[in-house]
Amino acid sequence: MDADIPYLLLTPGPLTTTGSVRDAMRVDYSTWDIDYNQRVVEIRSQLVQLASSSPGYTAVLMQGSGTFAVEATIGSVIPPDGKLLVISNGAYGNRISQITRCLKIPLQELSYSETEPPDLDQIRTTLKNDAAITHVAMVHCETTTGMLNPAEEIGKIVAEAGKDYILDAMSSFGGIPLSMETFHVDYLISSANKCIQGVPGFGFVIANQKKLEQTKGFARSLSLDLFDQWNEMEHKGGKWRYTSPTHVVCAFLQALKELQAEGGVTQRHARYLDNQSTLVSAMQNLGLHTLLPRALQSPIITSFYYPDSPLFSFQQFYDELKKRRYVIYPGKISQADTFRIGNIGNVFPADMQNLVVQISQVLDTMGSSPGEVIKSNS
Numbered sequence: 001m002d003a004d005i006p007y008l009l010l011t012p013g014p015l016t017t018t019g020s021v022r023d024a025m026r027v028d029y030s031t032w033d034i035d036y037n038q039r040v041v042e043i044r045s046q047l048v049q050l051a052s053s054s055p056g057y058t059a060v061l062m063q064g065s066g067t068f069a070v071e072a073t074i075g076s077v078i079p080p081d082g083k084l085l086v087i088s089n090g091a092y093g094n095r096i097s098q099i100t101r102c103l104k105i106p107l108q109e110l111s112y113s114e115t116e117p118p119d120l121d122q123i124r125t126t127l128k129n130d131a132a133i134t135h136v137a138m139v140h141c142e143t144t145t146g147m148l149n150p151a152e153e154i155g156k157i158v159a160e161a162g163k164d165y166i167l168d169a170m171s172s173f174g175g176i177p178l179s180m181e182t183f184h185v186d187y188l189i190s191s192a193n194k195c196i197q198g199v200p201g202f203g204f205v206i207a208n209q210k211k212l213e214q215t216k217g218f219a220r221s222l223s224l225d226l227f228d229q230w231n232e233m234e235h236k237g238g239k240w241r242y243t244s245p246t247h248v249v250c251a252f253l254q255a256l257k258e259l260q261a262e263g264g265v266t267q268r269h270a271r272y273l274d275n276q277s278t279l280v281s282a283m284q285n286l287g288l289h290t291l292l293p294r295a296l297q298s299p300i301i302t303s304f305y306y307p308d309s310p311l312f313s314f315q316q317f318y319d320e321l322k323k324r325r326y327v328i329y330p331g332k333i334s335q336a337d338t339f340r341i342g343n344i345g346n347v348f349p350a351d352m353q354n355l356v357v358q359i360s361q362v363l364d365t366m367g368s369s370p371g372e373v374i375k376s377n378s
């Protein structure tokens with residue numbers, strides 16, 4: 001761990017960035033200046049290249065956290081007479097439904113439990129039986145649990161049914177290989193502070209350009225009008241509408257360079273997989289178990305059950321780990337007591353190993369290590 005950071009964030013974003021990404025924020029740029037707008041142009045082009053290898057795709061950046069980009073997309077691409085099917089198995093999927101309701105857009109939901117993958121046959125049937133549905137939205141990696149949803153298989157079903165597909169790839173884009181073409185995605189949403197390893201401040205949408213161009217005037221919001229923002233960026237040399245997060249943009253361009261230097265998405269994915277498997281095997285050696293079976297688990301974030309001990313307190317566990325310079329994440333599901341550990345950011349397998357050494361010591365001092373239970377039983 002770098003000596004100049006107080007602790008390692010093992011969280012799904014904001015996450016631990018490199019010193020060079022943080023350093024890229026040292027210059028103040030004017031939003032009217034070519035030096036700055038040229039960076040925006042460069043970022044948009046690199047994002048499209050990361051998501052696709054064929055022409056016909058474009059990128060829009062949007063101020064705000066990731067949810068703002070989701071809301072901009074839902075509120076801007078569905079026509080006035082459109083209807084959205086949301087496939088959900090966690091808090092972020094439910095948030096898409098909440099946005100849709102808030103915008104008073106007709107909604108159909110297929111909801112599954114937080115540990116259950118979506119049912120492909122049910123999706124097929126729903127699309128067949130409800131001709132009013134024009135768009136389908138789903139989360140790729142459900143950060144609530146760490147589950148990786150079958151976005152490619154579902155993309156195929158959506159394309160066969162002739163609907164438009166919106167994918168919340170917030171916590172997977174840049175860390176898990178995917179492509180707009182093979183996943184049949186029309187609108188892919190992500191943000192600066194997840195697997196690209198930038199800092200928070202904007203989200204972005206990679207879109208099928210022909211489809212986006214047909215959405216003029218659909219937006220149900222002024223500041224979150226995706227078409228209008230795209231139109232400005234596309235035709236005014238990288239200009240945003242309204243003040244943009246200039247420092248965040250500079251950090252993001254540096255983060256994109258570092259993604260390339262690491263070997264692109266394939267290599268970053270390999271590192272995250274390595275982080276995740278190192279973490280899980282070390283935790284299992286301590287007697288701590290994952291919420292999800294391996295087959296459903298993404299390399300992005302991992303949920304663990306609390307140790308089976310009445311002496312365990314999450315707050316105390318969290319505080320003790322923070323003193324030891326590791327910040328973990330609380331659980332977010334209703335069905336079980338869990339905590340989460342992020343596997344993304346500028347973190348490496350050795351960090352995961354050190355973390356689990358600290359976890360073992362903290363559980364020992366709390367008297368709640370799974371090993372203690374075995375000892376007292378024998």
Ligand SMILES: *Cc1c(COP(=O)(O)O)cnc(C)c1O
Pocket residue numbers: 012013065066067068092139141142143168169170171191
């Ligand atoms: C992080 C995240 C979001 C956006 O959350 P914000 O707090 O608004 O940045 C949306 N969907 C998923 C799956 C996420 O992981």
